[in-house]
Amino acid sequence: MNKKMKIEAMWIIGVLVVLAAAAGLNVYTTGLPAFSIATKETSGTHINPSNHVIEVQGEQWAWVFTKENSTGIHTCTDSLTIHVNTTYTLVVSSTKGSHKLAVIHDLYIAQFDIQVYAVPGQNNTVTFTPIHTGTFIFECVEYCGYDHYIMRGYLTVVK
Amino acid sequence: MSVTTTLIEISVIMSIMFAILFFMYYKYLTGKTEADVLADENNYYDYGSYLRENKRKGGFLSTNNFILNDSKSIGMRYIMTALTFFFIAGSFGLLMRVSLIQPNPTLFSGREVLYDVLTTEHATLMIYMWALGGAMGIAYYLLPSFLKVKADKYGSISSTAYWIYLLGGVFILLSRTSTRWYFYPPLALQLNPYGAGAYNWLAVIGLEMIFIGITIAAIVVVRMIILDRGENVPLTKMPLFAWSVLFTLLMFLASAPFLMSALVMLFYDFFNPIFFTGVAGASSPLSFTELFWIWGHPIVYIAILPEFGLIYEIIPKFTGKKIFSYTSGVIGLALLMPLSELVWGHHLLNSGFGLQWGLFFSTASFLVVIPSAITIFNYIASLWSADKIRLSTPMLFVVNGIFDFIIGGITGVMQAMLVVNIQVHGTYWVTGHFHFIFMGITTGIIFASVYMLWPTITRGRKYDQHLATWHFTLTAIGSFVMSMGWTVGGFLGMPRFVSGYFARFQVYQDIAIAGGVIIGIGQLFFLANLIKSLLDEPSTTTNNAFEDEYTGDENEVGSNEPEPLKNPTAVGGE
Numbered sequence: 001m002n003k004k005m006k007i008e009a010m011w012i013i014g015v016l017v018v019l020a021a022a023a024g025l026n027v028y029t030t031g032l033p034a035f036s037i038a039t040k041e042t043s044g045t046h047i048n049p050s051n052h053v054i055e056v057q058g059e060q061w062a063w064v065f066t067k068e069n070s071t072g073i074h075t076c077t078d079s080l081t082i083h084v085n086t087t088y089t090l091v092v093s094s095t096k097g098s099h100k101l102a103v104i105h106d107l108y109i110a111q112f113d114i115q116v117y118a119v120p121g122q123n124n125t126v127t128f129t130p131i132h133t134g135t136f137i138f139e140c141v142e143y144c145g146y147d148h149y150i151m152r153g154y155l156t157v158v159k
Numbered sequence: 160m161s162v163t164t165t166l167i168e169i170s171v172i173m174s175i176m177f178a179i180l181f182f183m184y185y186k187y188l189t190g191k192t193e194a195d196v197l198a199d200e201n202n203y204y205d206y207g208s209y210l211r212e213n214k215r216k217g218g219f220l221s222t223n224n225f226i227l228n229d230s231k232s233i234g235m236r237y238i239m240t241a242l243t244f245f246f247i248a249g250s251f252g253l254l255m256r257v258s259l260i261q262p263n264p265t266l267f268s269g270r271e272v273l274y275d276v277l278t279t280e281h282a283t284l285m286i287y288m289w290a291l292g293g294a295m296g297i298a299y300y301l302l303p304s305f306l307k308v309k310a311d312k313y314g315s316i317s318s319t320a321y322w323i324y325l326l327g328g329v330f331i332l333l334s335r336t337s338t339r340w341y342f343y344p345p346l347a348l349q350l351n352p353y354g355a356g357a358y359n360w361l362a363v364i365g366l367e368m369i370f371i372g373i374t375i376a377a378i379v380v381v382r383m384i385i386l387d388r389g390e391n392v393p394l395t396k397m398p399l400f401a402w403s404v405l406f407t408l409l410m411f412l413a414s415a416p417f418l419m420s421a422l423v424m425l426f427y428d429f430f431n432p433i434f435f436t437g438v439a440g441a442s443s444p445l446s447f448t449e450l451f452w453i454w455g456h457p458i459v460y461i462a463i464l465p466e467f468g469l470i471y472e473i474i475p476k477f478t479g480k481k482i483f484s485y486t487s488g489v490i491g492l493a494l495l496m497p498l499s500e501l502v503w504g505h506h507l508l509n510s511g512f513g514l515q516w517g518l519f520f521s522t523a524s525f526l527v528v529i530p531s532a533i534t535i536f537n538y539i540a541s542l543w544s545a546d547k548i549r550l551s552t553p554m555l556f557v558v559n560g561i562f563d564f565i566i567g568g569i570t571g572v573m574q575a576m577l578v579v580n581i582q583v584h585g586t587y588w589v590t591g592h593f594h595f596i597f598m599g600i601t602t603g604i605i606f607a608s609v610y611m612l613w614p615t616i617t618r619g620r621k622y623d624q625h626l627a628t629w630h631f632t633l634t635a636i637g638s639f640v641m642s643m644g645w646t647v648g649g650f651l652g653m654p655r656f657v658s659g660y661f662a663r664f665q666v667y668q669d670i671a672i673a674g675g676v677i678i679g680i681g682q683l684f685f686l687a688n689l690i691k692s693l694l695d696e697p698s699t700t701t702n703n704a705f706e707d708e709y710t711g712d713e714n715e716v717g718s719n720e721p722e723p724l725k726n727p728t729a730v731g732g733e
Contacts, residue, residue, distance in 0.1 A: 008487060008536065015532040019525045022572060026521055029578040030514060037577060040511035060353075094437075101436055103345040103354075104444055106509065106585055110652025115581045117510040119445055120345055120437030124511035137661055141585030141654040143339045145346055146272055146353040149264075149657035 034129070038116035041091065041123040049073070053089045054080070058105030058118035058140065059097030061147040078153035080138075087129045094118040106142030109155060117142065130157040228314030230303045230383070235616070236321055237296025238609070244288035244328060245602075249682060251281040256675035262662040272352050274658035275337035282340040283362075287369050288328045290462035290597070293605040295373065298380055298404045298465060300612070301472075304706045305398045307389030313379045320379070324372025330365030334358040339656060341455070342366075344435035344447045348428055363426050370419050377408040399488050403468025406496045410457050410464070414500060418454035421447055445510055449503075456503035460495055463564075463596060466604035467492060467534055470557050473607060474538065476704050477554040478545030483537050491537065494530035502527055508580050517577045524575035531568055535561060552627040556607035559635045563599025563642075567592055570646060587667070588649025591642040598638035598678075606634070606685070612703045617689075619697030626688040633681025641674025 029035060048068070049055040055066040065080045066073060082088060096102040102120035109115075109128075116126045140151035198209035224235040255277040258266035267273045303311060338347045338355035342363070347355045356362075384405045388397070424434040425447065432438075435447045471482055482488060504512070504520035538561050542548060550558070570592040574583050583589060613622045645653075648667025653660060660668065 004484065007540070008484065008533075011536045012529070012533065015529060019528055019572075022576065023522050023525050026525075026576045026578075027518065029576070030518065032578075035578060037514050037517055037581065038509045038511045039513040099349070099354075101345045101348060101432075101438070103349070104343050104448075108585060108652070108654065110582065110586075113578065113581050115509045115584055119443065119511060121439065122437075122443060122445070122511060137652065137663075139652070139654045139657075139661075142343075143275070143341075143346070143656045145337075145349065145355075146275070148275075149271070149654075149659040152654075152661070 034113070036114065036127045038092075038124045038126050041125050046123065047089070047091065049091075052087060053091060054082075056090050056092040056107060056118070057095045058092070058107065058144070058151070059095045060099050060103065060145050061140075061151045062097075063105075063107065063138070063140070063151060063153060064095075078151075079155070080153070081156045081158060082130060084130050084133050084157050084159060087127055089125055089127045090114070090116065092116045092118045092124045092126070093122065094120045096120075103144050104142050105140050105144050105151065107138060108141040109136060109138045111136045115141070133157045133159060228318045230299050230308075230311050230314065230317065233314065233317045233321055234296045234298070234300025237292050237299060238612075238616075239296075240325055240328070241289050241293035241296055241605070242609075244284050244292065246682065246686075247332070248281050248284035248289065249679070251277045251284075253675055253679040255281065256672050258658065259660070259668050260672055262660055262665055264658045267658060271658040272337055272356075275339075275656075276335050276356065278656060279337050279339050280332065280335075283331055283336075283366075284328065285597070286340065286458060286462065287331075287366070289605075290601045291369075291373060291458075292324070292328075293601075294404075294407065294462070294465035295376060295380075297469065297605070297608050298400075299376075301705055302380065302383060302401060302404065305401055306384065306387070306392050308383055308387045309389055310387060311383075313382070317376055317379050320372045320375035322372075323368050324376070327365040327368030327370075327372060330368065331362050334361035334365060336362035338362070341448070341451060342422070342425065343451075344425060344428065344444045345437055347425060348432060348436065350429065360426065360429050363422055363429075367419065367422050367426075370415050370422075373411065374415060377411050381405060381408050381412070398468075399471035399482070399485065399492070400465070400468035402489050403464050403471075403492050406492050407461050407464040410496050410499065411461055414454045414457040417450045421450035445507070448507055448510065452503040452506045453500075456506065457499050459593065459596075460499040463600045464492060464495060466560070466600045469604050469608055470538060470560065472705065473553055473557050473604075473611065474541050476611075477549045477551065477557075478541065479547070480541070480545050483540035483544060487533050488537050491530045491533035494533075495527070498523070498527045498530060505575055505580070508577060509584055514577075517580075521575045521577050521580070525572065528568065528572055531564075535565065535568075551610075552622075552624070552631050553607035553610045555628075555631045555635075556603040556610075559631070560599040560603040560607075563595045563603070563638070566642075567595030567599065570595065582652075583649055585654060586649035587645040587653045587655045587671075590655045591644075591646030591649055594638065594642040594645065598634070598642065602638075603634070606630075608705070611705050613692070614699050615701050615703040615706075617692040619699055619701050620692035620695050621699055623688050623691055626684045626691065630681050630684040630688065633677050633684065637674045637677030637679075637681055639674070640677065641671045644668070644670030644674060 030037070047053050049066045051067070051069050057064040057066070062077050064075060064077050066075050068074070090107070092107055094102040094105055104120070105118035107116050107118060112128045112130065114126055114128050116124045118124070134157055136155045136157065138153060138155050140148060144151065194209065201209060203209035224232045224239065255274050258264065258274055264271050264274065299317070302308070334356065336356045336359045337352075338359055347359055349355050350357055350359055384397075384401055388394075428434050428436065433441055435442060435444050437444045471488055475481055502520055502524045504516060505524050508517045508520065548554065570588070573579050574588065574592065609616065610622060610627060614620065644667045648664050648671070649655070651664070653664040653667055
């Protein structure tokens with residue numbers, strides 16, 4: 001093995017070590033309790049909106065959140081108020097609103113590390129637990145037509 | 160006026176038109192036969208190459224490039240088309256960037272659809288017409304002399320492919336589509352200005368035509384590389400650029416059919432929405448996104464692989480030494496081909512496919528780093544072991560490209576991690592990531608090659624070094640500032656493809672606008688250089704530094720240390 005090949009082998013081994021570490025970290029972080037990735041709801045297991053289950057419907061061009069508690073069903077558009085230290089499940093889908101067809105949207109809550117596609121005819125679920133109070137932003141990050149940019153709002157976490 | 164009169168008038172006009180067309184065809188055929196006889200007498204395999212080499216015809220801005228059918232003329236056609244579309248799509252990019260100066264739409268206030276159209280056109284044209292077309296052009300131009308091809312018999316097929324491709328690009332431009340380059344279906348099916356644009360169907364036809372054109376051209380070029388090489392160019396000593404083109408085109412041929420079939424289904428959906436609508440009974444819109452990304456991920460490698468090969472060709476010209484390791488160069492390029500076909504699912508990590516899907520594709524994405532690292536190591540080692548590096552403009556573009564690719568590559572590995580991907584998917588981080596690579600490698604290296612080919616393109620003029628240095632400096636600084644603003648803003652949650660945004664992101668948008676404007680000004684220096692060269696008198700031969708090594712002598716390619724350049728001034732040397 002000449003010097004040239006030695007340098008090259010060292011380089012490749014170094015890269016492989018870094019990659020193995022990155023892949024290990026990748027698997028490790030997916031096991032953390034705060035981690036939640038969008039998962040398709042299998043048919044027959046649909047959960048209706050309740051205190052901890054929020055139904056989210058994306059339409060052109062607004063997000064509609066539906067919650068249900070002791071005082072009845074609450075619907076709000078482009079804004080959401082939730083309680084701190086409570087685990088919530090978002091059930092996200094897409095509706096056609098006043099248009100002919102429903103399109104794909106993508107709900108993104110940057111500070112909670114939550115992102116989930118709103119796909120027509122499919123419910124995607126994701127869970128999260130807010131641990132700080134305050135006002136946070138959410139946005140649609142999958143292009144969905146003319147007024148895509150106004151499909152955004154504020155999420156308020158209260159005590 | 161009765162119907163009969165109208166019909167008679169129409170038939171008379173049509174007869175005259177046919178007579179004119181027949182006369183033109185007759186003149187063309189006579190001229191072609193004469194030229195063929197002449198070329199045959201002089202031992203040329205087609206009249207295009209004969210005319211090009213003996214009559215000194217067919218340079219930049221020459222219509223002969225569009226009439227002659229030899230590979231070099233077709234290469235020039237692609238390069239000219241790519242440059243034209245680069246400036247069209249680039250000005251679209253600049254316009255939409257400037258419109259983002261305020262959080263609420265200002266320039267396009269009330270006409271936000273204009274932003275969507277400009278962004279879609281910018282992305283689609285840059286990828287298919289600039290990255291793909293530019294690489295195709297340089298391949299067509301350089302490969303015949305790199306490989307000393309025996310016979311260049313498929314000129315008319317290549318020419319047909321080029322015209323189909325060009326018409327496809329023009330259709331996309333005319334369609335004013337606003338569906339984003341993804342063409343995600345339920346939106347792509349909304350044929351109104353609030354959805355995908357009224358003429359989105361034309362964009363679908365245009366894209367399909369681009370695919371048909373490039374597929375034909377890819378088959379011709381792959382055939383040229385594998386079967387038509389000269390006897391003294393064995394496969395194992397083929398220039399690395401030829402390897403990179405071969406891998407690129409095989410990758411193209413392997414992945415393009417997925418989107419080609421998806422586009423046909425999408426087109427059928429315009430009339431009878433049964434495939435991708437997402438309503439009960441039809442398949443999920445996600446099935447289109449899968450078909451799209453099986454093609455859509457390889458395309459980003461198709462846009463950089465030929466440029467990787469070009470870097471391998473450019474570096475020895477400026478260091479005077481051979482590349483560090485030919486074998487690992489080929490291995491690096493070869494590994495990129497199968498690995499890049501395995502990772503497309505990382506574009507859909509948050510679509511509801513769940514954790515297992517995510518883990519598979521994010522781990523596969525890590526593996527792509529290995530061939531990229533081998534390639535980058537090879538570049539750095541080649542530069543490291545050189546005694547002296549001449550930093551002329553093409554070399555500056557190469558160094559900047561390596562630098563940008565390292566940043567773009569690291570951001571790429573980071574976003575392959577699931578937990579980071581949730582944070583940055585769909586934000587400007589991704590835009591920053593691929594603009595680092597597309598500005599550094601794709602755009603930078605195509606420009607470097609244009610500078611290398613300058614005396615040939617302009618028929619014997621040298622480029623102005625001051626203007627070229629300004630072009631490089633502004634492009635490099637501008638693209639770094641722009642991509643950095645995006646990367647940082649995107650990590651904090653700035654969504655991409657929006658015509659308005661939360662006021663908290665304004666500083667990152669404004670930084671990116673500054674970068675974009677700097678890039679735009681930089682390209683004006685390139686245009687100025689081009690115009691200056693065309694006004695000048697010819698001052699050098701029409702040889703270019705790329706082909707110097709491969710013309711003339713009968714030595715085996717790659718058997719010697721590269722010789723000093725025959726005309727170093729041609730590439731801006733001392």
